[in-house]
Amino acid sequence: MKQNPILHNSNDEDDNPLGMLTNLFDIAMVFAVALMVALTTHFSMSEIFSDDDFTIVKNPGTDNMEIITREGEKINRYTPSDTESPTSGNRGKRVGTAYQLENGEIIYIPE
Known part of the structure; x- marks a missing residue:
């Protein structure tokens, strides 16, 4: 009896029910790294990762x-x-208040 090549292909890997989880893990890792980079740039926190x-x-x-x-x-x-x-x-302890003006100048007022 001849097998139909459309219904059965001997070159295909066996169906592994956990095979999809490896792809989901990879996607989750890429998403987590992208989220961390986006939050770092949004909050201007890139100096945390520098030597400054x-x-x-x-x-x-x-x-x-x-x-x-x-x-x-x-x-x-x-x-x-x-x-x-x-x-x-x-x-x-708090010793005063500093205000930054619109032109960028900072004024310190001691208490």
């Missing part, structure tokens, strides 16, 4: 404000508070 020193202020002007600096390989986190702790070098 930088300073980031999280939640400026609020009680839970945090200042993150990187100097070389060292990353420092400072949390402003009303009371200074002599044992912790990572505490500070």
Whole structure:
């Protein structure tokens, strides 16, 4: 009995039900990398991946404000508070307010 070549091809691989998962994993990895690159460029955070020193202020002007600096390989986190702790070098207090004008000039007003 002769087999119909349209219905059965001996060169095809066996149907593997898990074969589709490898393709889904690849697609998910490409999507995750693209999302990470898009978020990094949207929030202008490319300096995090460079060798340059930088300073980031999280939640400026609020009680839970945090200042993150990187100097070389060292990353420092400072949390402003009303009371200074002599044992912790990572505490500070608010000493004034800085405003940036439309022309780019920054004015500091001490409290």
